[in-house]
Amino acid sequence: MEIYALFGSSGTGKSSSALELAHRYKIDAIIDDGILIYQGRKAAGASAKYEKTKIQAVKRAIFFYHDQAEDVRQALRTLPIERLLILATSQRMISRIVDALGLPPVSHNISIESIKPEDEIKAARFVRETQGKHVIPIPRVEVEKDFLQRLIHSAQQILSPRKEIIGESTVVYPPFSGGRIQIYEQVLKKIVQHVCCRFPQVAQVHKTKYLFADLPRLHVSISLRLPFGASIPTCTMTIQQALYEELDYCFSILPSSIDFTIVSLEVQTE
Known part of the structure; x- marks a missing residue:
């Protein structure tokens, strides 16, 4: 299995860039905030974005909980994944995820600054800080299936040049995001x-x-x-x-x- 890693600080737009990156490098699966996404659908794990505190969210994201980590390890053994993309806030966090899941070493380290212009990164931070929006790179229907009582703001379909669906992203408001700032x-x-x-x-x-x-x-x-x-x-x-x-x-x-x-x-x- 070939491992790709995309890293950057919180709110810089990693999750919203993941699908485009996956299409560019023909990546089969993504690990983002505690979940394994295979061919645009959740395959295993539980999203850290629904934890009540930031500490719990970090633990969920690095697969600290044994049952969650084993669920994802089992899926990784079963699914025919050739290329896997891991999203994290730092290379240290990526290393912890790789160790927790027993994955091969990372072959390609990609920083968010290398694929996204500075103005877009700053805009993504602004949206995170003022509106509390977080992106999960799976379809809205998948999120609703797991979290029927959660508020889903919107879903965006990502299309390839051939107009085939390669995945979707869903915007959510995590409980730990700390509310929103309103500018009149x-x-x-x-x-x-x-x-x-x-x-x-x-x-x-x-x-x-x-x-x-x-x-x-x-x-x-x-x-x-x-x-x-x-x-x-x-x-x-x-x-x-x-x-x-x-x-x-x-x-x-x-x-x-x-x-x-x-x-x-x-x-x-x-």
């Missing part, structure tokens, strides 16, 4: 207004729209007042950079995109 839209609008007012070229801010469902995205509609011959792209890029830095400073948000719609343009001839 009006506060974000005030920040955009404040930043734009620093620039005399901005005559008016008309509308501000935010999307945080996936990656943080910002869309602003403005009117500009520019001297004749001034570059509109240069002006908007300067404002974009200022907004980017302000959102990062205030909320540790790195927007995936900041888009402008120029509603009107006043050209100054003098």
Whole structure:
């Protein structure tokens, strides 16, 4: 059995990247937070994401409990797995999982930073910290079968280039996640207004729209007042950079995109 390992700190988007990585390297199975996933379905184990405390969750994730570890070991002996991907927060944690399950040494160590851009990692952390969302890379129906009383937020289907289903992911809210932080839209609008007012070229801010469902995205509609011959792209890029830095400073948000719609343009001839 060939062992792959994907490691990175909590909330960096490892679970949401696992299915794409599995498809890329033709990986048959994934071990993530205490469960063995084979061909997109849970095969054995119990998810650490449903433990009540973080300590219990860590123990579950490293297969500290004998019955859980034996359940997964038995499945690993039975299933025709050629390549296995282990997800963990560190290489030390990966070593503990490998030892607990009696697996061969890791052949390929992959850090989340090597496959995911910094802005996406920071966006994933933002979603984890503010909304308490955790991803399990198995279909929603599999989660519901095991945890009928749990609240499932959404499910996302991952498709290969040939449009065949290679797996799904389910978003859940673990009891130990510590709740959610809410940022009011009006506060974000005030920040955009404040930043734009620093620039005399901005005559008016008309509308501000935010999307945080996936990656943080910002869309602003403005009117500009520019001297004749001034570059509109240069002006908007300067404002974009200022907004980017302000959102990062205030909320540790790195927007995936900041888009402008120029509603009107006043050209100054003098």
